[in-house]
Amino acid sequence: MSARLPLKQWPASLWLAFVLAVLFALGMILPLAWLVRSSLMELGQIFIFPPQWIPDPFAWSNYPDALTTIPFLHYLWNTLVILVPTVIGTVLTTTMAAFGFSRLEWPGRDAVFNILLATLMLPFVTTLIPTFLWWSKMGLTNTPWPLVVPHWFGADVFFIFLLRQFFRTIPRELDDAAILDGANPLQVLWHVIVPLSKPALITVAILSGLASWNDFLDPLIYLQDSSQFTLALGLSEFTGLYTSQWHLLMAAATVVVVPVLVLFFLAQRYFVESITLSGIKG
């Protein structure tokens, strides 16, 4: 393995690749450094050109300032009220559906699955208008319902696909053994499939939580009342209101992104595996 070679024996091509990788890594990390640097500067220092990199002094007070300019805790609560039931509903219904599409035999199964899969190509904006009109007629805009309910009805077709791929790798003999013992499909799912699929289920939970945290368009459409805003929406509102307060804006943006980065570092392998899991390859 080339990685084990001592430096002096590296071929030129490996050096070239390494230098390129370092350059790209620096380039990709630069915007994040800029984000943090701006979030810790006083406004006066931000307005110096050419820009300086090191805050002087470190304006830690930007964070409390930013978090009181917008009702941060309130928005965090609103975000979690949507996120938690979304993740539960997603994991529950995509697991059930994936089981139904991989372990049960019923006429038309694969055709139905392919139709569901095809909806991945459906642009969200085309179904958005009638769906919005319906929720609004029900008087449920400005509540978490329109944002949560679809996830209890298999809106996340990609996750169904992912779990179905994963379930197929579990030997059918295990099901059969359980069935011989008198287990019904629900028991097979719970006692055989779920314990063996934990990594895949965690992946789905993480990706669905991340999508909910990051979601912007759905809250924008359904939550017009600022008392219902999520963090993403609150940040957008903040951008519109305080365009020149870059230091506070960057502090608020940092706060929104930090939980995502922490989750990413803790659970990185699940992000990467989700893609390998789907069986997409050359």
Next chain:
Amino acid sequence: MLSAEAIEIAAAAPRPVAPARHLPRHRGQLAWAALFVGPAVFGFLFFKLVPILASFVIALTNWTVANTPSFVGSANFERLLADRLFWKSLGVTAYYAAFSVPASMAFALLLAMLLNQKLPGQRLFRTIFYLPSVMPVIVTSVLWLWMFNPDLGLLNALLADIGLPKAHWIYSEGGAIPSLVFMSIWHVGPMMIIFLAGLQGVPRTLYEAVEIDGGGALARFRHVTLPMLTPTILFNLVISTIGALQTFTQSYVMTDGGPNNASLFMVFYIYRTAFKDTNMGYASALAWVLFVIIAAISFLLLKTSNRWVYYEGGNR
């Protein structure tokens, strides 16, 4: 651990095999199936199929908040053909997709090939390359808005460092889309991982064969890597094209469709028509046009793919 192996099997598994006949199944499988897939099928009917049809019906009406909807036939579609902004938004969206899709695919492939070299610090590189892709699009939009700032932004500071004049980035009519394309290549994480999985599936023996024939790095890339990656390229191409055609948040947060409609993406125009001008009928007509365009492009890409996509097990 089971997981890692299972995933490798999943990755290596051939396409669906006919379900093997195992023990005789419960007679009541259909009832169980209804329980298991019922919610998803109901969701498909209620949140996808009915809305897509309803959207078409609404497109045939004059539906605003102010009046009672009335049936107007194809009037919305006729209006659209004469709507300068519609054509503008179509052009903007196509322009963006035509550049951001190839640019981000090429960059993703380049990063994947670097990661595939087994460099020291490979895991750290992978983390850094992937990192921007997990950030909320609202945060990246706000951050890049600040980086594009002509007077105080990072990008003009970098230009100044190498002695170039200030650019106006998203604030100039000609610069808006190129700037957003540049921003788009920052989010190539998932595509990069998919390419990496593809690269790892290329048999080493093929590279050795090229070497025996005296081919260099370029020959390896052209005659082994690229052909073997075509299925992966097709997948990334379809997914990223569909995504690029639905760009919204950047124009909403950063440019408000401007300057002078230079970044009036279709989805942004539809959003504005539906939720600012509350013209649901016309917005639905626009949304249907986008739907047809996306369906047609996906169909064409998949249909023509057998001319250039190579499947190891023979063409399907």
